[in-house]
Amino acid sequence: MPLETDREEPMNLERSSAGLLTALKRAVGDSNIKRGSDIPEAALRDWSDERGGTPLALVTPRDTDAVAAALRICHDYDTPVVPQGGRTGLAGGAVPSEGAVLLSMAGLDRIDEIDTASGLMVVGAGCILQRIQEAALDAGFSFPLDLGARGSCQIGGNIATNAGGNRVIRYGMTRDLVLGLEVVLADGTVLSIMNRMPKNNAALDLKHLFIGSEGTLGVVTRAVLKLHPGVGGANAALVAVADFEAAAGLLRHAQRALSGRVTAFELMWNDYYRAVLAETGVRAPVEPDHAIYALIEMQGADADAERPGFEAMLEAAFEAGLVADAAIAQSQREVEAFWSLRDGIAEILSRRAPTINFDVSVPLARIGACVDEIRAALETAFPALKVIFFGHAGDSNIHLVAGPITDIDPTGHGIEKAVYEIIRAYGGSVSAEHGIGLHKKPWLAYSRSENELAMLRQLKRSLDPKGILNPGKVL
Amino acid sequence: MPLETDREEPMNLERSSAGLLTALKRAVGDSNIKRGSDIPEAALRDWSDERGGTPLALVTPRDTDAVAAALRICHDYDTPVVPQGGRTGLAGGAVPSEGAVLLSMAGLDRIDEIDTASGLMVVGAGCILQRIQEAALDAGFSFPLDLGARGSCQIGGNIATNAGGNRVIRYGMTRDLVLGLEVVLADGTVLSIMNRMPKNNAALDLKHLFIGSEGTLGVVTRAVLKLHPGVGGANAALVAVADFEAAAGLLRHAQRALSGRVTAFELMWNDYYRAVLAETGVRAPVEPDHAIYALIEMQGADADAERPGFEAMLEAAFEAGLVADAAIAQSQREVEAFWSLRDGIAEILSRRAPTINFDVSVPLARIGACVDEIRAALETAFPALKVIFFGHAGDSNIHLVAGPITDIDPTGHGIEKAVYEIIRAYGGSVSAEHGIGLHKKPWLAYSRSENELAMLRQLKRSLDPKGILNPGKVL
Structure with a gap:
């Protein structure tokens, strides 16, 4: 029979999680919380092959106040929170941490306003990208962010990962299409930066702390998006x-x-x-x-x-x-x-599965030499491996797909190391557009210096001292 | 006769500033430090009417290492540092603080590289904007940032203030033309974010912490600039x-x-x-x-x-x-x-001097009503005042000039209050492109919420805990 002290910690945790769940139910409503086998299988993974832990609960707040209340409670209870959009990410940025509260943004699926005179749209974080594209089109404009996941991904996730896509060369990354943001901080503080002007230099533009932060510094709840002229x-x-x-x-x-x-x-x-x-x-x-x-x-x-x-x-x-x-x-x-x-x-990927896929960037002038060097290195190390090269090269972005890898390098780790070492030597990035998440954490230092990593850690400590926001992702 | 304790502090300060100056001379070279009346009059002001304090010295480092050494020393001695570019700012962001070391970037006047294949240029912070424009042109490209001060302003200052100008509607603010940055932090740490790719999502893009920070979070020393196709x-x-x-x-x-x-x-x-x-x-x-x-x-x-x-x-x-x-x-x-x-x-300004000039922005849809309301309010409050309205309206930016103000509102404060209260009511910004500096500090809260100001203060404390970088500016 175990000593009483041995049992105390789990019992306290049990009590503590009961208190947390009660408080969360009060904050967001009973029907917006799921636990155990009620949590849909889809909430446990994204489009990558990353596997996370077992979540404590899935919470789906219906407005910003409920997001803020949920975060305040999780902060009080020192409980990790994993924000989830459409879970179409390829880097594992939205997979559950063990014991975390999954915070689904699907309840914030709103288009609040289309201001045709200013050329902007105000949306909730849970709005599906394709719905935004279509609403812009109907209003005579274009929202030019476009990627394969358009029918499933949410704008909040696009913002949190600074998504790229097909037309960055002309319209920029998601960052360049965001005028304003509303963000809930780790402790539940609502930070409204809902700017509607292309020009606003009234002090530092805080929205850039959250665009591309992959949910580690705050949770995006609303956004003011910039529209472009419609195209024929x-x-x-x-x-x-x-x-x-x-x-x-x-x-x-x-x-x-x-x-x-x-x-x-x-x-x-x-x-x-x-x-x-x-x-x-x-x-x-x-x-x-x-x-x-x-x-x-x-x-x-x-x-x-x-x-x-x-x-x-x-x-x-x-x-x-x-x-x-x-x-x-x-x-x-x-x-x-x-x-x-x-x-x-998409068809090549399914025919050649299992593959290992890369999303890297290299200064445009060096792409040709870099592709040649990667091809030669992989041919030498893995002579039987099939590799193909393509990508948004006008933006410095190359994708390469290697596979099937089953009998060659089943974990893909050897191929990754070979590729990323060349990317590092070319001054490139291990993630052009997909982000770091869990998948690219081992390689982040290939593209960021020790001083940059120190600054990233410092920001994380400053904005989320308890470390509850999407823990273990990116850093 | 004063007590000995009364004299101790000034004597220590004296010793301390002697030690500081000796260390600075060793770090940047004797000939790169000026004191007292050797400091040129031009270093004491910018293009605004703001007046600062008396500086301790003017230091002109010749490379990044010397900037880092100078900052490390000032940090050790708890001495304020005011970074200076071309001092063409209109908000007082570069005027001396009392007892500060002025850190002139004029020694970093270099074009290191033009990479025509990647469409980018690597420059030192002290490079004059017009020189960059001309070098881009010579290489068959365009660097589209353009403003009246082009012949005097330095790119480091453009970056620190996120300068706007005439063609933001097509090419964006300075932010949108910066691919990478090198920054020296308050304690002398060199943070290199010299990215050369339009797409790089390897963790948060740290450069945005410094673009538009007006020298309060770090000192820009080099930059990778994005070039656009040449125009005919x-x-x-x-x-x-x-x-x-x-x-x-x-x-x-x-x-x-x-x-x-x-x-x-x-x-x-x-x-x-x-x-x-x-x-x-x-x-x-x-x-x-x-x-x-x-x-x-x-x-x-x-x-x-x-x-x-x-x-x-x-x-x-x-x-x-x-x-x-x-x-x-x-x-x-x-x-x-x-x-x-x-x-x-320019001619109107000199003919109507002294004037008070505004650089504000308002959501595009509301500009017409906002201008009408400001005109009516000023006509009521100051019937004899001449006011003219113009601006980069395609970017939501309006300028207005009121004056001569001599016999109407000599400090301009009443006019400012009348205008900024309407800007606040319209959800606009008290600074579209000039920044906050000293001049607009009293009005910053008209365009930023208490939570935004708290976050700005938190970032300042985290990145510059001793508060030595451009103290008293912005916040």
């Missing part, structure tokens, strides 16, 4: 080039000739291009015997009226010797067909 | 509209029709337009009997080729009833002539 369509071309220097030259030429209107510049190396043709059966717009393929897109008010300028840009690129071969989309349907080559990655 | 010229029009709603409609129409290519949208209310015609003798491109005048500009690769599209946009605006009258520039010289109306503010 796009011109696009699939351009084959001889090497990366020609690709970079083509981008520079296109940006100059089109006055910075390039909305996407996606590169696909030959290995990717052949793989996507083989796996998807899409017809090749250009022969598959070139080194690199660039998908250039220019969205605009009137795609037909803008086509001559787009074609003139490509003709001049031909004359300058930058282009080996090219196909120009003659309709919006052909624009979509070109994009299906890029979107075909 | 501009199309521009001066458009008279019946009211603010028509102006806002015109902007929305133009952004849509031109696929977001508007590079400037400056409004001049009738009072400004008449004043600039009277004070400068510039010929009126459009009759001076309309409510508001918009200067619309679209920079681009080839102004001649882009003119038909620009004209079509204006014709459609006419047909939609948005335009009362308009003149379209037929040459780059006429584009400049239109800008001379806007730049004529």
Whole structure:
């Protein structure tokens, strides 16, 4: 029989968690708390292969006050909190910590206002990205943040991870589309920074403390989003080039000739291009015997009226010797067909599973050499491994997919180390757009100096001294 | 005769400042320190009317290590430090504190690198903005940050104040043009965040702690700047509209029709337009009997080729009833002539001195009503006061100039209170682009909540616990 002292701690914990749950129920309402097997399986994971711990409860507050109350209670009880959006992250940033309260933002699924005269929208953190895109469109605007998870991801999660996507080259990251934020701090304080002006230099802009913080410094509850003018369509071309220097030259030429209107510049190396043709059966717009393929897109008010300028840009690129071969989309349907080559990655991933996938960035000038070096290093270390390279190269972002890895490097750790060591040597980032979460924690120091890590820890201590917000993530 | 204890403190201070100066001389070199009357008069003020205290010394380090050494020493001696760039600020952010070491960045006047393949430039904090603009141009690019002080302001100061200027509507604030930063912290720690990628989500982006912090959290020593494609010229029009709603409609129409290519949208209310015609003798491109005048500009690769599209946009605006009258520039010289109306503010300021000048922002939709309310309030309170309204309205930024104030409100305080109370009621900012410095400290709480101010103070305590960096500024 155990000594009484042996039992005291668990009993206190039990009492303590009972008190916590009672307080939470009072704060957010009985029906907004789930426990044990009532917690949906989906709340236990995200789109990565990270596995977290067993949560204490899943809480779904319906407004900012309820989020603040829930955080105040968890803070009082020293209980970890894991904020969850659409759980579409690829870095494990939203998977449960052991014994944590999962704080779902799904109850904050609101569009509060569309101010067409100011070109902005006010939304709740739980609003699905696609709903925001469609509401902007209906109002004659565009909300240009766009990524594969658009139908499931929530804007709060996009903000917390500073999501990137397909059109960063023209419209920036999520950060660049956020005018204002409302955030609840670790102790339940509501910090309203709901700025509606493109220009506001009344002291430091505090919203940048939370954009990209992955829920470790505060919980985003509302946002003021910047809208862009609506677009009527796009011109696009699939351009084959001889090497990366020609690709970079083509981008520079296109940006100059089109006055910075390039909305996407996606590169696909030959290995990717052949793989996507083989796996998807899409017809090749250009022969598959070139080194690199660039998908250039220019969205605009009137795609037909803008086509001559787009074609003139490509003709001049031909004359300058930058282009080996090219196909120009003659309709919006052909624009979509070109994009299906890029979107075909989803099929490649399922055909080659299990794969290991990278989201890295390198200064644009060095991408060509970096890709060559990674390819050579992996060929040497893992001769049987299939690797494909592609990505939002106009933004310095490369993705590579290696796999199946089953019989080659089942944990993927050896492949990761080989790739990230080259990324470090090139002054690149181990996470271009997906964030750090759990998955990339071991590699963070490859892209951030000791002084930067010290400053990140200092901010965490200052804003969340009890360490209850998304503990164990990022740092 | 004073007691010995009465004399001890000054004597220690004397000894202490002798030790400090000896250490600083060793760190940065004898020739880089000036004291007393050797300190140039220009170092004692900026372009505002703020007056600071008497500095202990002016130190001009020649590299980052010397900046770090100087800060480490001042930190050890608990001595305040005031960083100084080109001292062109209008808020008093760079005027001396009593007994402070002035830290001039003029010795860090370097362009380290122009990477044309990545579209970026690496510069020292002391580099003059115009030199950066010209170097970008020579390399076939554009560095689009542009403001009246371009020939004197330093990029480090632009970054510390998150400077705005004429083309924010297309290229953003200084923040949006900074990829990476090197900062020296209060205790002399060098924090290198010299990122070169548009996409980098490897943990929180720390540079935003320092952009717009006005030298209160760290001293910017180097930066990686983002370059835009070079431009060949501009199309521009001066458009008279019946009211603010028509102006806002015109902007929305133009952004849509031109696929977001508007590079400037400056409004001049009738009072400004008449004043600039009277004070400068510039010929009126459009009759001076309309409510508001918009200067619309679209920079681009080839102004001649882009003119038909620009004209079509204006014709459609006419047909939609948005335009009362308009003149379209037929040459780059006429584009400049239109800008001379806007730049004529310099002459108005000198003719009407002493004036009181405002740099405020208001959500775009509310600018028209806000201007009307401010005009009415000032007419009631100060019937003899002349007031003119203009500004970067496309970015939500309004400037207004009131004066001469000599016989009406000599301190300007009554006028300030009247204006800022209306700005507060409209949810606007007391500083759109100039920062807070000393000048706007009394009004900061009009635009930031108590929780925001508490967070700003908390960050200050965490990053600069001794409070030596630009003390008394902003907070």
